[in-house]
Amino acid sequence: MAEPRLESGMRMRPHAIHIEGRTLTSVTGVKDVASFNEAEVELMTEAGELTIEGLNLHITRLNLDEGQVVLEGEIVALEYAEAPEARGSVFSRLFK
Secondary structure, three states: OOOOOOOOOOOOOOOEEEEOOEEEEEEEOEEEEEEEEOOOOEEEEEEEEEEEEEEEEEEEEEEEEOOOOEEEEEEEEEEOOOOOHHHHHHHHOOOO
């Protein structure tokens, strides 16, 4: 089975998170890095917005063409924002 491709022809990686010992984290299916600092990294992924909280976080690898981010530092929490399709459109929320 062939990997899905974006309109630009780039490979789209499925979203996955791999954590080794709470200090090395690899995330695939990343579309963009919204923000980052030593305490928090916000990623836009195929599964929605993902916030990773921790201590001394550093992005050691960033390859958006392949949709991959590797972080080092102590992971404290991972949290997904509500999925966009679950919230509905702007109009559907306005006219409840």
